[in-house]
Amino acid sequence: MHVEVNGGQRKPAEAPELAAWRLLHDAITGAGHTVVGVCDGCRQPLLSDQPGIAAIVWTIQTPRGPLQIDNAVRSPDGPMATEEADVLIQATYAERVQPGQAVFSGMLLTIMTLPLLLWLGAGFTFFSFLYLLYRGGMSVPN
Numbered sequence: 701m702h703v704e705v706n707g708g709q710r711k712p713a714e715a716p717e718l719a720a721w722r723l724l725h726d727a728i729t730g731a732g733h734t735v736v737g738v739c740d741g742c743r744q745p746l747l748s749d750q751p752g753i754a755a756i757v758w759t760i761q762t763p764r765g766p767l768q769i770d771n772a773v774r775s776p777d778g779p780m781a782t783e784e785a786d787v788l789i790q791a792t793y794a795e796r797v798q799p800g801q802a803v804f805s806g807m808l809l810t811i812m813t814l815p816l817l818l819w820l821g822a823g824f825t826f827f828s829f830l831y832l833l834y835r836g837g838m839s840v841p842n
Contacts, residue, residue, distance in 0.1 A: 711742060714795065715793040715795070716742075717760050717761070717789065717792075717793045718790070718794075719744060720745055720758065720760065721760060721786075721789045721793075723735065723747065724758055724760075724769045725782065727745075727755065727771075728769070728771060728773070728782055729782065733747035733748055733749045734747065734748050734749075734750075734753055734754075734755050735747060735755050735758060735770075736748040736753055736755065736756060738756075755770040756770065757769065757770045758770070760789060762775075762789060762792050763788075763792060764776070764788060765777075767780065767785055767788075767789070769785075
């Protein structure tokens with residue numbers, strides 16, 4: 701998600717901090733545009749492709765303290781390598797399964813599997829009947 705015009709109602713598919721970090725990482729390594737502001741609609745980095753514009757300082761909270769990011773990454777302990785910050789931010793904001801999500805997924809899978817099993821059972825019964833009818837193995841009462 702790249703925000704180049706302020707406003708709108710965008711929501712990143714992942715944790716907002718992780719989505720912002722991807723854009724900041726690209727800006728630091730030179731693979732992306734400069735971060736010049738914050739979008740009012742989605743609170744994600746506002747980008748500019750104009751050369752010579754100064755980058756703003758973006759803050760991402762981590763267990764080791766806030767990381768200040770503009771053209772480099774700074775932690776409370778001093779400068780931090782981009783790769784080290786990437787590992788820290790990925791670990792901090794990795795997608796986690798909510799407690800009720802696993803139960804809901806299991807119940808949904810069970811409910812959706814039940815009709816399939818019923819169809820398979822009905823098909824097996826029907827083809828067994830046809831097979832026995834074909835072989836003449838069924839006796840019909842008079």
